[in-house]
Amino acid sequence: MKNRLKILRAERNWSQEDLAERLDVSRQTVNAIEREKYDPSLPLAFKIAAVFQQPIEEIFTPD
Amino acid sequence: MIDLHGKYGKRFIVGMVVYIILLPVSLFLLQSEFLSERETAVSTIAAVLVALLPVVPFLLVMTAVVGQIRERDELKKRIHLEAVLITTFLTGGLTFSYGLLEASGLVPDLPFIIIAPFMIMVWGVANAVVSQWYG
Numbered sequence: 402m403k404n405r406l407k408i409l410r411a412e413r414n415w416s417q418e419d420l421a422e423r424l425d426v427s428r429q430t431v432n433a434i435e436r437e438k439y440d441p442s443l444p445l446a447f448k449i450a451a452v453f454q455q456p457i458e459e460i461f462t463p464d
Numbered sequence: 465m466i467d468l469h470g471k472y473g474k475r476f477i478v479g480m481v482v483y484i485i486l487l488p489v490s491l492f493l494l495q496s497e498f499l500s501e502r503e504t505a506v507s508t509i510a511a512v513l514v515a516l517l518p519v520v521p522f523l524l525v526m527t528a529v530v531g532q533i534r535e536r537d538e539l540k541k542r543i544h545l546e547a548v549l550i551t552t553f554l555t556g557g558l559t560f561s562y563g564l565l566e567a568s569g570l571v572p573d574l575p576f577i578i579i580a581p582f583m584i585m586v587w588g589v590a591n592a593v594v595s596q597w598y599g
Contacts, residue, residue, distance in 0.1 A: 430539040
């Protein structure tokens with residue numbers, strides 16, 4: 402699954418650590434999602450959408 | 465791999481310290497006349513209990529590791545799962561293969577006691593490798 406996490410994070414000047422803190426996950430998890438090595442669970446995807454205040458489909462798109 | 469802070473970290477340290485103390489104590493007690501000769505049922509049961517003493521902190525360490533993994537986020541849980549799978553298949557495959565060779569008399573018998581430290585070592589390496597892969 403592709404995602405715009407890195408772009409959205411950069412727009413807000415957040416570090417991976419900042420985003421990890423907002424999502425209550427480790428920095429490694431944010432990094433793995435950004436590098437598309439790991440697809441988040443549905444609850445975490447909803448949390449990401451809430452943090453960026455965007456619909457899930459605007460952040461995540463199928464390959 | 466194991467965070468030594470927090471409730472489960474402290475439990476892990478306590479378990480390891482108690483294990484390090486109990487192992488030589490158990491081995492020392494087993495050499496005593498009463499436990500080594502095992503002439504009565506009581507002394508045999510006592511010898512079994514003393515020999516298994518180091519397993520008690522081992523269980524404490526196990527609950528500490530499981531408790532800590534339960535508190536990790538979803539990626540960390542996946543890393544642990546993959547590491548455990550690698551450990552299971554590697555240890556299972558190697559011990560099964562060695563068992564076949566052992567049954568054929570091609571290799572010397574190995575004591576079961578080496579399996580647990582081997583598993584822990586493989587688990588540690590597998591955890592580091594899988595964690596590195598996810599970045």
